[in-house]
Amino acid sequence: MARNTHLPAPQPTRPVVHYYPDPAMVADLERLNATELAARRAQERLLYGRWKVRQAAIRERDRKVRQFWFGFGGVLALVVLAVFAFAAWMVWTWLAALGAGVLAIPAIVVFLAVTAIGGHRCVTVVQHWH
Numbered sequence: 001m002a003r004n005t006h007l008p009a010p011q012p013t014r015p016v017v018h019y020y021p022d023p024a025m026v027a028d029l030e031r032l033n034a035t036e037l038a039a040r041r042a043q044e045r046l047l048y049g050r051w052k053v054r055q056a057a058i059r060e061r062d063r064k065v066r067q068f069w070f071g072f073g074g075v076l077a078l079v080v081l082a083v084f085a086f087a088a089w090m091v092w093t094w095l096a097a098l099g100a101g102v103l104a105i106p107a108i109v110v111f112l113a114v115t116a117i118g119g120h121r122c123v124t125v126v127q128h129w130h
């Protein structure tokens with residue numbers, strides 16, 4: 001119980017830092033009167049409004065493109081599944097024609113297992129945080 005009596009640890013006092021204006025940096029700043037500042041703010045509001053309209057148009061175009069590719073991907077996936085189903089049916093009938101009906105199911109299971117295991121690739125992504 002006595003070991004926690006010194007917490008929190010005392011912190012050393014930090015020195016006070018005074019910042020003085022650098023004449024080289026002050027010369028880079030623009031000095032605007034009230035009317036110039038109001039005109040500049042109005043111009044920036046106008047540019048910001050144009051930017052917002054442009055961003056809305058980009059967002060709408062991106063939404064349409066995503067919708068198209070999502071639909072196209074769905075159709076493509078359906079076609080790929082149909083091709084796989086047709087290929088499986090052809091393999092099944094070929095094995096049945098050979099008279100290997102009893103061996104057809106284990107052969108297909110082994111083929112799918114070898115395909116699934118042999119086709120698996122692990123990709124390691126290393127991300128560095130700085």
